[in-house]
Amino acid sequence: MSNGVRILFVGDVVGSTGRRTLLGVLPRLRERFAPLHFVVVNGENAAGGHGITSKIAREMFAAGVDVITLGNHTYRQSEIFKYLDEEQRILRPANFLRSQPGHGWCVVEHDGVRLGVLSISGNLFMNAGMPAFSEADAALYALRGKADHILVDMHAEATSEKVGLGWHLDGRVTAVVGTHTHVPTADMRVLPGGTAYITDVGMTGARGGVIGVRREQAIESMLTRMPVRFESSDDDPWLNAVLIETAVEPMRAQSIVGVLEPL
Ligand SMILES: [Fe+2]
Numbered sequence: 001m002s003n004g005v006r007i008l009f010v011g012d013v014v015g016s017t018g019r020r021t022l023l024g025v026l027p028r029l030r031e032r033f034a035p036l037h038f039v040v041v042n043g044e045n046a047a048g049g050h051g052i053t054s055k056i057a058r059e060m061f062a063a064g065v066d067v068i069t070l071g072n073h074t075y076r077q078s079e080i081f082k083y084l085d086e087e088q089r090i091l092r093p094a095n096f097l098r099s100q101p102g103h104g105w106c107v108v109e110h111d112g113v114r115l116g117v118l119s120i121s122g123n124l125f126m127n128a129g130m131p132a133f134s135e136a137d138a139a140l141y142a143l144r145g146k147a148d149h150i151l152v153d154m155h156a157e158a159t160s161e162k163v164g165l166g167w168h169l170d171g172r173v174t175a176v177v178g179t180h181t182h183v184p185t186a187d188m189r190v191l192p193g194g195t196a197y198i199t200d201v202g203m204t205g206a207r208g209g210v211i212g213v214r215r216e217q218a219i220e221s222m223l224t225r226m227p228v229r230f231e232s233s234d235d236d237p238w239l240n241a242v243l244i245e246t247a248v249e250p251m252r253a254q255s256i257v258g259v260l261e262p263l
């Protein structure tokens, strides 16, 4: 038996279908995994697939979400810029430029356990202004002594970069979870140093689309190579997440399992 805490990390919430799925499924998962101590959600596609608004973020916090992480779509809604500076619990990647709105890590606390959450963007095929690995190290240095457990959301396209960061941080953080591709991978495990790892958690949205987009629009774009207006799909909504159980010792995980749940 363990006295660790349980953390649910939910993959990229896409559009109104993703939001409806998150809000609809979360109470069921709280019951199933009780006691569920922390809920962290990637919300970079929550506003119609493009970024997030302060209204949507507030709605997620009101539903019991502890921390929202973002990614390459962070600045798609200019309305969010001010909120990113003001609200501690919403994170853009820490390796964005210092001049860009927002911040990359925060600490939340439940039952005397402090969870640090760190958002990092990959560099391969991504637009982060600073290197992922050294900025992750810098953020962990800033977090030293401030958290019992740390969860890192590695928002990246390339699997190699995500696997690399997992190994780089193994034994120094509780979990490294990948996001951005919207497709869950089957490689979840606790690495030898004690860090829970998965290359991609997947997405929370319509499985009947193409990574969240209405499939006929995505296919038309791929087929014709002409500009097509993309809308979020609402066909066959699922929540994709991982449940991490921490060890009693700080910065160590006991288990990580995938959670794939229909609305
Ligand atoms: Fe995404």
Ligand SMILES: [Fe+2]
Residues within 6 Å of the ligand: 044, 071, 072, 073, 155, 179, 180, 181
């Ligand atoms: Fe992304």
